[in-house]
Amino acid sequence: MKLPTVYDSRITDRFEEETKFSLVDNLFLACYAGSLTYGTAELDNLNDIDMYAVVIPPKDRLLGLHEFDNIEFSVDNIDIKIYSLKRYIELLLKNNPNILQTLWSRDEDYMYRSVAFKRLITDYRKDLTTQKLISSLIGYSTQQLKRVTNLSTNDGAKRKELITKYGYDTKMAYHLIRLLRMANEVIETGQLIIYRDSDADELMEIKHGEWAYQKLMDTANGLLERVISKRDAAKLLDSPDEFLLNQFLIDTTMNHLLHSYYNGHLNFDPNSVNFNERIHHHFN
Numbered sequence: 001m002k003l004p005t006v007y008d009s010r011i012t013d014r015f016e017e018e019t020k021f022s023l024v025d026n027l028f029l030a031c032y033a034g035s036l037t038y039g040t041a042e043l044d045n046l047n048d049i050d051m052y053a054v055v056i057p058p059k060d061r062l063l064g065l066h067e068f069d070n071i072e073f074s075v076d077n078i079d080i081k082i083y084s085l086k087r088y089i090e091l092l093l094k095n096n097p098n099i100l101q102t103l104w105s106r107d108e109d110y111m112y113r114s115v116a117f118k119r120l121i122t123d124y125r126k127d128l129t130t131q132k133l134i135s136s137l138i139g140y141s142t143q144q145l146k147r148v149t150n151l152s153t154n155d156g157a158k159r160k161e162l163i164t165k166y167g168y169d170t171k172m173a174y175h176l177i178r179l180l181r182m183a184n185e186v187i188e189t190g191q192l193i194i195y196r197d198s199d200a201d202e203l204m205e206i207k208h209g210e211w212a213y214q215k216l217m218d219t220a221n222g223l224l225e226r227v228i229s230k231r232d233a234a235k236l237l238d239s240p241d242e243f244l245l246n247q248f249l250i251d252t253t254m255n256h257l258l259h260s261y262y263n264g265h266l267n268f269d270p271n272s273v274n275f276n277e278r279i280h281h282h283f284n
Helices: 009-019 085-093 097-103 115-128 131-147 157-166 170-189 200-207 213-233 242-261 275-283
Strands: 027-033 049-055 070-075 078-084 110-113
Touching: 009 070, 009 078, 027 085, 027 097, 027 115, 049 085, 049 097, 078 085, 085 097, 085 242, 097 115, 097 131, 115 242, 131 170, 131 213, 157 170, 170 200, 170 213
Parallel strands: 049 078
Antiparallel strands: 027 049, 027 110, 070 078
16 A cells, blocks of 8 residues: 655645645655554554654744744645644653654654754664653553543544443553553663554454453553553653753754755754854855
């Protein structure tokens, strides 16, 4: 099955219509997300395709009154979220699990990687994966354990149907087990393992409602207890280094603006030039 990419005109045209600047000319990163990257997608019955992209906005949407932060939209069966580099770095600093996963995907799950993004992986990925991620996953899992069987007035028809049929929300349960296993792997290895080649079959069993409720709860509670008991022994920083990431943001943005001015492209090394000297040389 040939998948659509971020270069699909349905995406690029919609983005430019909404933001008034080019997606392709300002790309920092574009990748797939969701079940495609977990190894749990049913390709013969793929209802939606999830994507993330990150852009460095042009100067008027970066420095002007109408600063670009993020946008999300759907076109046909494609759901895409697009962030400014500044917003992306802010979410990385918070160790947002969905955003942090963009640093740990397989090569084939990326549609575009700028040289600056590759530097982000090689220089910062390990130190960006911190105890803040473990705290986020514990908080999420604790909430989902309470909600997996409980209905509220805000729940949609699909969730109500799943709970009525299986006794629990199978989609939520599958993500719950996946994330708890990933949390344990981060504690043990320091790596965020996105593609689930070791347990994809089990995760699909949960998604299809093949696990008894008690088995699900015993497994989830056991995994959560293991995360909580082992987290302090993990060789992880408490939180990402905000100073370094802020400097990366500044340097990368400045370089992009300089390259845009000279009608260049985004394949640059953010540490390869002295920005102050170049700016002084050009404008003086």
